[in-house]
Amino acid sequence: MSRVIGLTGDEAAAYAAKQSNVDVVAAYPITPQTIIVETFSEYVFNGEVHAEFICVESEHSAMSACIGASLAGARVFTATASQGLALMHEMLYIASGLRCPIVMAVANRALSAPINIHGDHSDMMGSRDSGWIQIYAENAQEAYDWIIQAFRIAEDHDVLLPVTVNLDGFILSHSLEGVEVQDDEEVSRFVSTRKPLFRVDPDRPITVGALCLTDYYFEVKRQQVEAFDKAFQVIEKVNKEYYELTGREYGTVDVYGVEDSEAAILCLGSTAGTAKAVAKNLRSKGRKVGVIKPWVYRPFPSEDLLEAVKGLKALAVLDRACSFGAPYGALCSDIASILYRNGSDLKIFNGIYGLGGRDITPSDIKVIFDEALEVARTGTVKEPIKFVGVRE
Amino acid sequence: MVTLKELTVEELFTSGHRLCAGCGAGIIARMTLKALRRPTIIVNATGCLEVASTIYPYTSWRTPWVHVAFENAAAVASGIEAAIKALKKRGAWNKEVDIIAFAGDGGTFDIGIQALSGALERGHDFLYICYDNEAYMNTGIQRSGATPHGAATTTSPAGTKIPGKPEFKKDFIGICAAHGIEYAATASPAYWNDYIRKVQRGLAVEGPAVIHVFSPCPLGMRHDSDKSIEIARLAVQTRYWPVYEVENGKYKLNIKVPRPKPIEEFLKLQGRFRHLFKPQFQHEIKRIQEWVDENWKRITELCGEA
């Protein structure tokens, strides 16, 4: 059974963790994630969960403690943002390298300097290659749903990779929404408890984190690559079971109105919500535009994305982070790569937007759709990279 | 005091590791594992002990052993301890275990002090052992906050103008004791039964305990490898390394040194101090002796011995 309750994105994340039989949470406050740690602390201090909450002295120690707890066989959850994620950076690679299936909510926020507390994706994009599965939520509902599913994906023995569920700072973290939540009992059955493949168990002593030099390191990394490949099947299986339980359907890519469209916007997270609303309006006036939103950014769902863009003539890829000195933003570079690999002649351009929480409005989105339709009509891209909404 | 006969013959830290001959860390690890009271999980910070004992696919450890990084042994231990508590609550862990974190002086005095302070403040039940070879030996002998005044390292070389490290050593046990933990102690591997008693005491504490143990290093301190224990003993007999413990804030001197040897006896066996014996730097030896005397006075006063 489900019911609808009012939750902010952060509260939804904490609520999902609470229902997911988490054993250990080690976390450190940072805006706009803080509500997650605060909410979870309340669960612990009111005796609503069996979890141990380690209120660490830094994010570096948060992730270190998460790794220790995960290696002991615990189900582990944490949350951070921005500078906190950056401070964890070293540990992110160790969590994935030691195959710790930790689940982390990231309330995306801009990176300093200049210091700024508002939302963009530069934090997660800065840790893009750290070996974590990366999921982006469009709203609080998706944050809730993905966090529950993330435990199943992370802990699957074919995967054993940590997962981040990203929710846009403030836009999602602090906005109250009606969220459809399942009964505790249902979620508990869905996620069960963690069944570790190995753990630091005195009955079967193992050495974890040994020195691996030129003779073995590469194979260890190759296994991580393989785990990312295998993750697709596991994600599909988990999405299917979750759909059966909740009626809410997920996949690696969310599409809106692309079947008959000539042009589309491709973006991550909450901006897709705005884009869908604008597309709906334009479509009602007979303009053929759609929206593509990768839910899963790593592993990159190349096949599903190629399928989604099949009939398009133009695609605007929006990045909410700068990749300084690079040919495109990170997301657009990935899209360009798969299109090239597939011999596609789809015309693309890149919109860099929303840095430091700068709003992206429906009229900004409409301008991008107009431009995309123009590219579809003429077959030429005039401006490969646009900075949307910045004062030049 | 434990006797040799009471020690287990079981070797949980086995031979075959690649530590140097005469390395204090190996001796300390082996002694520590002979002092265990029950199954124990080891957390090891990056450093010589970690690197030389677990070169994949080999390991010297017959206990569960975890290495995560350089600066976070205490935080990793916190996580393991919390996990075991949570798993016990839901019936997924049913044995009593101890947790020991090993880290060098770099991983403790410098880069790891924050994680350690946090773990001590939160009160996790684990024993933290800092084996102090007085420099970053694993990366080729760079200075740390534990390197003594005058010692030559690769980042505090014996220059023609500045003769080795200008600064003095941190009061590490003072810092730990200031957290209000139940047990903190210093030790030297030359006094093995004192060390073993302290490991046992530290493990018995419910909550965090810290041991700071002198760790000779033939390569980094530049001494003969058969002199390791002699140097560890001279460290105590010159009063350079006071052996004491702090129990619930109360200091107690464990090894009295009524007739201390001059500090030269300790210094002269080690190449890292050789430059101090040149005529132009001899005054530095006097400064070290003064530091030793002052430190001894301070500690013994705290111990109520003075």
Ligand SMILES: Cc1ncc(C[n+]2csc(CCOP(=O)(O)OP(=O)(O)O)c2C)c(N)n1
């Ligand atoms: C964050 C980080 N900085 C630097 C290093 C490089 N590093 C590895 S071991 C080490 C020194 C270790 O010194 P210490 O803790 O005294 O232990 P020892 O090697 O002397 O046993 C350094 C600097 C690292 N591994 N991680």
